[in-house]
Amino acid sequence: MATTLSRDAVAGRPVDPAAPLLAVEDLRVEFRIDAGTVRAVNGLSYTLGRGETVAILGESGSGKSVGAQAVMGIIDSPPGFVTGGSVRFRGVELLDLPEAERRRVRGNRMAMIFQDALTALNPVFPVGWQIAEMFRIHRGLPRKAAGEKAIELMERVKIPSARVRAGSYPHEFSGGMRQRVMIAMALSLDPEILIADEPTTALDVTVQAQIMSLLAELQQQTGMGLILITHDLGVVAEVADQVVVMYAGREVEKGPSLPVYHRPAHPYTLGLMDSLPRRDVHTERLRPIKGSPPDLLAIPPGCAFRPRCPYGREICAREEPPLAAVTSDRISACHFWEEVSRERAGA
C-alpha cells in the first residue's frame, strides 16, 4: 500500500523533479471508422505546472475532449488510437505504461470530471457510497472509515447537510450538486491533475459561477493543476493562465490568456472574439465567422480554417501553416499571423 501512496514515483519510475507536472507534446489521435479515418487530434502540445490552469478552447469537433481523453488514457480503442506524441507526467512517459499502471495513475495522480454528471454516476447506489468506494478500492479503507471520508469530502465541496445527503441517490440531486459529487469523487485520492471536460456547460449560469469558484478554491488548497476543456470564452477568460485554441483537431493559437484575448494572432481566435456579444457593453452588430466548422472526415488541405478565413490566400490552401512563435511564450498557426495581430494593435 505504501508504495502506491508515494508521490515521488510513477509506476515504479522515479519522477524528474525538474520536469513540469504535465507535458503533452505533439499528441495525435485518430479514429478509424467505417467512413474513413478521423484525425481528431493532430498535434497538440502544452505544459501544465502545479497550481496552474490550462484551458483548451474549441467548438464541437475541435478535438478538445479527445485530446484530454488521450491524456487520461480513456479512449476506446478501437476505434480510437493514439498514433503519436508524448504525455509526460512529472517526466514519466505515460503512453508507454502498461494499462494496469496507467489505471493506477488515473485513480491516484490525475482525475477527470465530465459535462454530464448524471450519466457519470451510477444511478442505483447512494452518492456517499460511490465516493466511499474510491477509498475502499484504492486505499483499502474499511467500510466505516471510507464512509466518514466520503462525508468529509462532500463537506469540502460544500454539499449542504452532507451526512444526510450521502444516503441520497444521484437523481435526487440538482445538476450543480451532482457536479459537486463528481468533483468530490475526483478529488478523493488527492490527484495532482484535474481534467474538467465542459464541467459547467449543462448548468445554469449562477450554478456555473458556484462550481467555477469551488474549483478555484480547491485548486488553491491543493495546488493541483487544472486542465479546463470548454467552448466558453467567458469561462476561459475568468480562470485560465494559459489557453490553447483548437480548430479541427489542430492547435491554432496558444499562450497566456491575457495577450491571446487582447491581441489574437490567429484569425479564428480573432473571429471568436468578434462574434461574441458581451453582457457588460452594448454591441451594435456582431461580426460572425462565416460558414461552419469542417467535417472531420473531409478537412480541407492546407489550413483547415481557410474556407472561413477573411485572411485566406492561395498559400493557405496549399500549405499547412507552421507553428509560428508570436512572442517567446505564444504560438499561432497562421501564415499571416503578423497581419492578424496588427488588427488589435491599438487595443
Next chain:
Amino acid sequence: MSAPAPEPVHHGEVVLRVEHLVKHFPITRGIVLKRQIGTVKAVDDVSFELHRGETLGLVGESGCGKTTTARTILRLEKPTAGHAWYRGRDIFTLSGEEMRALRREIQVIFQDPYASLNPRMTVGDLIAEGWRVHRGVLPKSARRGRIHELLELVGLNPDHINRYPHQFSGGQRQRIGVARALALEPSIVICDEPVSALDVSVQAQVVNLLEDLQDELGLSYLFIAHDLSVVRHICDRIAVMYLGKIVETGDEFQVYDDTAHPYTTALLSAVPIPDPAARNLGNRILLEGDVPSPADPPSGCRFRTRCWKAQEVCAAAEPELIDRGQGHPVACRFAQMEFDPAR
C-alpha cells in the same frame, strides 16, 4: 456589410399582450386512478406587452418558466388562467379552427436544430408545410419559387431544396427552421433559445440573420434565452424571470447597467466576461444553494431564500412588479433604483 442605424425602441402598436398568465402542471400519482398530489407552478401571474417590430427578451435560469410561457402562448400547453391578446383577440378563448387560422401570425423557432426538423422530410416539404394548412397564403404554382426566395433570404443555397435535414450543419438547420417560421409571413416569431445549441462561431450568424429579418419584415420577437450576453445584444426590452414570475423589466441599459432586482444583479454577476482583464471571481455575488422547487415556492418573495437583502417582510407578502416612474418595473421592496439614496 453596412451596420444599420441604431434601432429606436419601438413603442408602436401592441401586437401581443399577455395578462396574468398562469400555468400550473399537476403532479399526479397512480396509473389507472390518477390523483393529484401537488402542483408545479411553472408560470405564476406573468404579464407583458410585445410591440410591433420589437424584440422582448425573456431571460432566466432553467425552470423559471420562460419556455412554458412561450409554449402556453402558442397553445402548445393549455393555460391555467390568464389572457393573451393578439391584436385584440384572446388567443386562449379561440376555437380550434380560429386558432388554426391565427397560427399564421405567431410562429416559433426552436432551440435544438436537430430535433426541430422532421428527418423524413426534405427542406422544401418542411418549408411548404404551412401552406398546406393555410391554403390561402400562396397558390400552389408560386410555392416552389417562394421556397427558393426563402432559402436565399435565410442564407441557404436554394438548390438544396430536395435535401434532408441531416445533410446540413447545425447552423444551417437553424436557418431552415427560420425559413419554415417565415413561410406564413407571421407578425410574431417566438424564438425559444434559438442559438444556444449552436457553436459559438455560428451563433453570431443566426443572431445577425434574425436581426436583419426583423428589420426587413417588421417582425416582433419574443426571444427566450438563458444567455444574458446574447439577450443584451438582440433585445430592445428584457424581462427577467425567477420561479414563474417576472422580477424586473426594462430596456438594455436599465436591466444591465442600472440593475434593480437583486436576482438580476446576481444573475448578471455570474455571467463571465470574455476578457481576462475583467476577472472578478473575488467580488462576484455567489448565490447560495439551488433554485427552490416550483412545486413548493417560498412564501412572499420567491427569491428571498437566496437574497442577501431579504428581511422578514419579504416572507410575509409578495412584492409587486411596480414601475417607480422610470419605465423600469421591479418586483422588490429593496430594489436598487437610480434615485436610491443608499447609492
Next chain:
Amino acid sequence: MSDRDRERPSPGSPAHAGPTFEELEAEPIIRREGSLYADAWRQLRRRPMFIISGILIVILALMAIWPGLFTRADPRACSLADSLLRPSGEHWFGTDVQGCDYYARTIWGARVSITIGVLVTACSTLIAMLLGSIAGYYGGWVDAVIARLTDIWFAIPTILGGIVILRSIFSTRGLLQVSLVLIVLGWPTMLRLVRSAVMATKEMDYVDAARALGVRPFRIIRRHILPNAIAPVIVYATITVGVIISAEAALSFLGVGLQLPAISWGLMISVAQNRILTAPHLLLFPGALLSVTVFSFILMGDALRDALDPRLR
C-alpha cells in the same frame, strides 16, 4: 390587415446584411447522403445475417406463391400403395401414410404457414398502428382506456386463449378462422410497442413545430409521427411473422388449428408424432422447414434492428 400587403423581402436589398449563401457556399455540407432507409440499406447489404435471412425468405415466399416452381407433383395425388416410403430419388422426402409425395406436401405447406404469418402480422400491425397512434398521440383518458384494455388482453396467453376460442367458437377451422384468432390475440404486444414509439416521437420539437403551424392531428400522426416511429415496428413485425408461424403450427399440432385435409406444417408434425420411431422423416422435414422459416424471420428482424436502431448509429 396592413402587414398582409407588406413587400416581399428581396434578398439583394442593402438591408440584408447577414451572410448570404454565397458566403456560406464554401462550407462542406454533406455528412451522409440519403435518408435513414438508404443508410440502413447500405449497412444491411454488407451483413451476412441479412443476406442469408433475405435469401431464405425470398425462397420461402416463392414457395408460398408458386409451389409449382419447386415441385411438379400434386400433393393431393396419393396412392395408398406408396404409403410411408422412405426418402428416395423419386420421392425426395419419402411419402406419408396416405402415400402422398411428402416433398410436395412440405412445399405446399409453406403457403398456409407463410400466409397466416404475414396476414396475421399485417392485420395486427394495422390495428396496433391505428389504436396505438391514437392512444399515444392523444394521451389522457383515451390512452388510459386503450392501454388498460390492452393490458387485460395482454394477460391472455396466446396458445391457451387460442385453444379456448378455437374449440368453443368455431365448428370448422380453416386458414381464416385460425388467422382471426391469432390476430385477436396478437395485437396487444404490437400496440404497446406502437404506443410507446408514438409517445416518444410526440415529444420531438418538430411535432410541436407542426402543431404551431396549425397542422391537423391526423396529418401530424401520418406525416410526422408514424414515419419516425415506424422503425421498431418494422423490426418487431418481422420477428412476429416467425412467431405467428410457429404459433399456428403449435395450434395445429394440438389439434385446434387447421383441420385435415388442409396442408400445413403444424398438421404434418401433428400427424407425424405418432410415427416418430417408424417414420422419422415425417417429422424431420416439415419440422426442419418450420424451424428454418421461423429462424429466417427472427434473423431478419435482428438485422433490421441493427440497421434501423438509431441508438446504435
